[in-house]
Amino acid sequence: LVACSKTNCGHSKWVKELLTQLGVFFKVIELDLESDGSDVQSALTEWTTQRKLPIVFIGGNHIGGDERMFLAFACFAS
Numbered sequence: 001l002v003a004c005s006k007t008n009c010g011h012s013k014w015v016k017e018l019l020t021q022l023g024v025f026f027k028v029i030e031l032d033l034e035s036d037g038s039d040v041q042s043a044l045t046e047w048t049t050q051r052k053l054p055i056v057f058i059g060g061n062h063i064g065g066d067e068r069m070f071l072a073f074a075c076f077a078s
Helices: 010-022 037-048 066-077
Strands: 002-005 027-030 055-058 061-064
Touching (some): 002 037, 010 066, 061 066
Parallel strands (some): 002 027
Antiparallel strands (some): 055 061
């Protein structure tokens, strides 16, 4: 699982905390800490049509952002 986020994004923070609590192994790319982060975010938005962070991938497939992660957790938890 890969999550593209920014360090100051509340939605990204929630997803990272959720994944950590669930014990999921994941990689985070903090776009605001990358020299080309803004270009990467633009390319991700063009590729996925998702403008809001985080942008989450599982096995190289775009699955969405925090709303999708919330729904997956809600289904998993019930």
